[in-house]
Amino acid sequence: MLENEVCPSSLEERYPADFVHYSPRLRKNVFSPICLYCLGKKRAAKPFTFMDSRERRVVELHNARTRQLGLISDLTVEQWCSLLEQSQGYCTYCRMSIGKDHLCLDHILPVHLGGGTTLRNVTPACIPCNSSKKGKTLDEWHCAKSSSRRSPARATHSLAR
Numbered sequence: 001m002l003e004n005e006v007c008p009s010s011l012e013e014r015y016p017a018d019f020v021h022y023s024p025r026l027r028k029n030v031f032s033p034i035c036l037y038c039l040g041k042k043r044a045a046k047p048f049t050f051m052d053s054r055e056r057r058v059v060e061l062h063n064a065r066t067r068q069l070g071l072i073s074d075l076t077v078e079q080w081c082s083l084l085e086q087s088q089g090y091c092t093y094c095r096m097s098i099g100k101d102h103l104c105l106d107h108i109l110p111v112h113l114g115g116g117t118t119l120r121n122v123t124p125a126c127i128p129c130n131s132s133k134k135g136k137t138l139d140e141w142h143c144a145k146s147s148s149r150r151s152p153a154r155a156t157h158s159l160a161r
Contacts, residue, residue, distance in 0.1 A: 009038040055081055058105055062117045072116035079119050091126035098126050110135040
């Protein structure tokens with residue numbers, strides 16, 4: 001007959017079948033035995049959601065890209081999620097309501113012009129606004145938008161007067 005084992009986390013005796021080898025994210029290939037009860041409590045303390053993992057990937061990607069260029073990149077996932085909550089699902093530029101899960105991270109001052117991934121330099125934007133802005137500053141983008149709205153016929157007509 002198998003003897004009960006003591007869980008190192010809860011210090012309670014459990015059946016051997018109740019144990020798994022758990023590897024914390026920070027220490028790869030280091031496994032420690034933990035009972036399923038304690039493991040469940042660990043996972044319940046911070047529930048996993050799709051939104052958290054998506055936002056984490058977005059922030060990590062942008063931070064890594066700006067660090068490669070030697071720029072400041074201190075945006076945290078919590079800060080980005082806070083910006084999304086503040087926006088209430090509206091694009092910063094066109095104010096269209098598209099939902100928080102469809103907004104993307106946009107650098108106000110583009111990365112190639114020296115804008116880092118910081119709380120003051122990022123904003124939630126819809127994909128059409130982010131795509132049309134590309135690597136422009138806000139002033140350049142607004143000028144390009146206003147000139148593209150004018151039709152060529154109207155522009156020539158106003159010049160003819």
